[in-house]
Amino acid sequence: MNTDLSPEATEFGREVLRALEAAGGDALVQQAEADPDRRQTVAAALADLGVWELDPRGDGDELEAAAAVARSCGSWAVPYPVAERLARPPDADGLVLVDEARPQAAVAGLGLRWAAVTLDGRRGPAVPREATAPPRTTAFVTGLDLGPLDDGGAGDRAGEVALALALPCWTLLGMLDRALALTREHVLRRTQFGRPLAALQGVQFQVADAEVERAGVEVLARYALWSIATGRPEAVADALALRSAAIDAADVVFRVAHQLHGASGFCDETQVSWLSRYSLPLRRLPFGPTATRERLTRALGRRGLPGPYGAAAALGGVR
Amino acid sequence: MASGLDFEMGPAATTLREELRALVAEEVPAGYLGAFTDDPADLAVAQRFCGVLAERGLLCLAWPAEYGGRDASVWEQAVVREEMWAAHEPRGAQYMGVNWVGPTIMRHGTPEQKAQHLPPIARGEVIWCQGFSEPEAGSDLASLRTAARPDGDTWRISGQKVWTSYATMAQWCFLLARTSREERRQQGLTVFLVPMTNPGIEVRPIRSMLGPHHLNEVFLDDVVVDAANVLGAVGDGWRVVQEVLAFERVGIARYARCERLLETAPALLGQAWEELAGELRGRWARILVQCRRARLLAYRVLALQSEGRVTPGDSAAYRIAVTRLDQDVAEVLTEIVAAAPLDGAEGEEFRAEVEDHWRYSQASTVSSGAIDVQRVLLARALLPAAS
Numbered sequence: 001m002n003t004d005l006s007p008e009a010t011e012f013g014r015e016v017l018r019a020l021e022a023a024g025g026d027a028l029v030q031q032a033e034a035d036p037d038r039r040q041t042v043a044a045a046l047a048d049l050g051v052w053e054l055d056p057r058g059d060g061d062e063l064e065a066a067a068a069v070a071r072s073c074g075s076w077a078v079p080y081p082v083a084e085r086l087a088r089p090p091d092a093d094g095l096v097l098v099d100e101a102r103p104q105a106a107v108a109g110l111g112l113r114w115a116a117v118t119l120d121g122r123r124g125p126a127v128p129r130e131a132t133a134p135p136r137t138t139a140f141v142t143g144l145d146l147g148p149l150d151d152g153g154a155g156d157r158a159g160e161v162a163l164a165l166a167l168p169c170w171t172l173l174g175m176l177d178r179a180l181a182l183t184r185e186h187v188l189r190r191t192q193f194g195r196p197l198a199a200l201q202g203v204q205f206q207v208a209d210a211e212v213e214r215a216g217v218e219v220l221a222r223y224a225l226w227s228i229a230t231g232r233p234e235a236v237a238d239a240l241a242l243r244s245a246a247i248d249a250a251d252v253v254f255r256v257a258h259q260l261h262g263a264s265g266f267c268d269e270t271q272v273s274w275l276s277r278y279s280l281p282l283r284r285l286p287f288g289p290t291a292t293r294e295r296l297t298r299a300l301g302r303r304g305l306p307g308p309y310g311a312a313a314a315l316g317g318v319r
Numbered sequence: 320m321a322s323g324l325d326f327e328m329g330p331a332a333t334t335l336r337e338e339l340r341a342l343v344a345e346e347v348p349a350g351y352l353g354a355f356t357d358d359p360a361d362l363a364v365a366q367r368f369c370g371v372l373a374e375r376g377l378l379c380l381a382w383p384a385e386y387g388g389r390d391a392s393v394w395e396q397a398v399v400r401e402e403m404w405a406a407h408e409p410r411g412a413q414y415m416g417v418n419w420v421g422p423t424i425m426r427h428g429t430p431e432q433k434a435q436h437l438p439p440i441a442r443g444e445v446i447w448c449q450g451f452s453e454p455e456a457g458s459d460l461a462s463l464r465t466a467a468r469p470d471g472d473t474w475r476i477s478g479q480k481v482w483t484s485y486a487t488m489a490q491w492c493f494l495l496a497r498t499s500r501e502e503r504r505q506q507g508l509t510v511f512l513v514p515m516t517n518p519g520i521e522v523r524p525i526r527s528m529l530g531p532h533h534l535n536e537v538f539l540d541d542v543v544v545d546a547a548n549v550l551g552a553v554g555d556g557w558r559v560v561q562e563v564l565a566f567e568r569v570g571i572a573r574y575a576r577c578e579r580l581l582e583t584a585p586a587l588l589g590q591a592w593e594e595l596a597g598e599l600r601g602r603w604a605r606i607l608v609q610c611r612r613a614r615l616l617a618y619r620v621l622a623l624q625s626e627g628r629v630t631p632g633d634s635a636a637y638r639i640a641v642t643r644l645d646q647d648v649a650e651v652l653t654e655i656v657a658a659a660p661l662d663g664a665e666g667e668e669f670r671a672e673v674e675d676h677w678r679y680s681q682a683s684t685v686s687s688g689a690i691d692v693q694r695v696l697l698a699r700a701l702l703p704a705a706s
């Protein structure tokens with residue numbers, strides 16, 4: 001049992017965090033919103049570190065490194081589809097999981113070759129439409145025109161689908177890390193009634209509950225990654241489980257973050273407002289909480305969530 | 320690169336899990352809901368099962384070899400906790416002796432105390448109760464008033480304990496009492512190992528929704544206890560009790576029973592499962608994910624603990640998640656049971672299990688320390704400058 005990423009992956013994640021800070025940190029998303037072409041700065045900074053050479057499909061260690069990168073990018077609300085690019089198949093620059101009925105993703109205007117995959121493992125080319133509204137309201141989400149999808153079959157593509165589900169959850173996890181860290185700093189600094197907000201038990205409880213959610217996503221994200229790396233047959237269910245928990249957790253964490261920041265949390269000067277807005281595509285696409293749960297329920301059938309700890313029902317039902 | 324994630328528990332743990340499941344299937348009758356009922360047959364099941372485990376060296380496999388244990392890994396210990404709790408704890412109240420009374424005596428006991436107490440605990444022959452809480456001392460345990468005063472080679476103890484589980488069936492009590500008044504309330508406390516047969520002890524059961532034996536009052540009226548029955552140093556009781564609480568840090572593996580009950584429902588229902596409301600099945604799926612979350616948070620605490628890196632915040636986060644889980648699962652299960660056609664003997668047994676789970680889960684956020692105290696601990700870890 002090892003519940004931590006490899007030290008190398010963790011260190012690589014830290015390097016990415018520092019490099020992105022040097023490239024602008026919190027300002028990256030703000031600048032990109034004003035001038036979408038500035039997003040290339042992010043791609044370039046990550047290229048310098050060799051991020052695009054990672055092969056998360058081929059190697060468990062590189063998969064862990066890719067996850068650590070996605071998480072670091074989430075911390076800075078990086079306005080660039082890093083997880084999606086890291087999930088790319090051989091014949092495209094990036095891969096997004098889509099709802100075939102309404103394909104869309106936060107990939108507007110980057111001039112890259114995209115592939116889309118459905119939950120049942122069919123894949124084909126995807127062309128982002130021209131953005132019709134400013135990123136201020138879309139967070140770079142745009143519709144996709146799908147080319148013909150192959151019939152790759154869920155079996156062969158299970159690992160790929162799980163990857164396309166799980167890596168963006170690592171980005172979201174990075175956002176939760178940061179939103180909570182900012183909230184902790186804020187309630188320690190902000191004084192009301194003659195003492196820091198953090199001294200109030202009502203405030204402490206909100207922070208504690210948000211942390212339980214965040215920590216829960218962290219362990220589920222690690223588990224899903226391991227399930228993918230070891231080729232477990234239920235990897236898609238594990239990734240759906242992660243996604244379902246991650247978007248539920250995001251509701252709690254961002255609500256607490258906004259609440260405890262008070263009015264200041266809505267200001268452009270406050271990073272929480274950027275994290276909050278830019279988390280939304282990750283939380284709603286390709287499926288929001290309800291639709292994700294529906295798909296998870298379908299994937300679980302009557303079996304539940306299998307794992308290496310012995311099927312619980314194998315205890316003999318009620319005995 | 321160094322190795323990364325690995326969520327396997329290893330072959331020894333897997334073999335052990337299979338062995339325990341086979342023993343449960345063989346030794347524990349269908350419909351068993353734990354030893355704490357009004358039916359003496361249930362207590363007999365636990366006593367017999369402890370004997371079976373002890374014979375195979377499985378009862379105290381977590382103990383060091385020098386005390387008759389197997390030095391089992393933390394993962395094997397986790398397997399025991401999971402399998403036993405999933406099967407309604409067929410070890411009965413004896414699990415407390417094995418889990419924390421024995422190890423605490425190993426740590427602080429005199430050679431005589433070890434010789435006297437460890438063998439019967441290891442054979443599963445003795446039941447201990449935990450005498451900490453008092454009417455005026457719940458979450459604020461250090462405010463306890465039960466007092467012991469020295470009298471020659473003995474101590475005389477008077478006061479009252481409450482909520483003392485299994486006190487009616489226990490032979491011994493692990494009792495915390497005040498032996499002096501000091502500046503800090505945590506000082507001047509001492510642990511006594513008290514035979515429940517000593518004159519002056521009166522146990523009164525408290526009828527409760529949790530079922531019999533879970534809650535009792537214990538009155539102590541000038542109970543004479545040998546000085547040889549002090550555990551650790553006089554006045555050092557708070558430290559000993561903190562260690563006990565640390566043994567209980569990961570506590571019972573509530574997620575394991577939750578998961579088993581949740582997975583049993585569709586297995587029993589078969590086709591009828593799909594006829595349940597989609598939203599209910601959605602809640603079922605969501606709560607299964609929460610089971611996994613609690614399980615993985617437990618594993619994280621164990622991994623950190625074995626590296627000596629665990630913080631009170633890590634274990635508090637787990638405790639918060641797992642105790643709420645117990646109650647959330649109870650709500651989903653009771654809804655399934657109400658909506659589903661669960662007929663026949665198996666269906667009836669499942670209903671009984673769910674009903675039992677619902678009642679007992681109501682206490683999960685209170686027993687072994689209220690969840691809000693865990694939230695305080697977690698907040699303290701997250702907001703150190705404020706506390």
Ligand SMILES: Cc1cc2nc3c(=O)[nH]c(=O)nc-3n(C[C@H](O)[C@H](O)[C@H](O)COP(=O)(O)OP(=O)(O)OC[C@H]3O[C@@H](n4cnc5c(N)ncnc54)[C@H](O)[C@@H]3O)c2cc1C
Pocket residue numbers: 448449450451452453456457458459481482483484485529533682684685686687688689690691692695
């Ligand atoms: C099933 C069961 C078995 C038990 N078995 C034993 C046993 O064998 N031996 C034994 O000694 N004890 C036992 N207990 C007692 C248990 O340890 C106490 O119930 C627990 O510590 C809480 O104390 P209390 O019930 O007095 O609640 P109180 O301390 O009165 O607290 C009531 C509520 O107030 C809130 N609260 C308390 N403190 C704070 C705080 N600092 N901040 C915010 N909110 C707070 C919490 O919501 C708490 O639930 C058992 C309890 C149960 C339910």
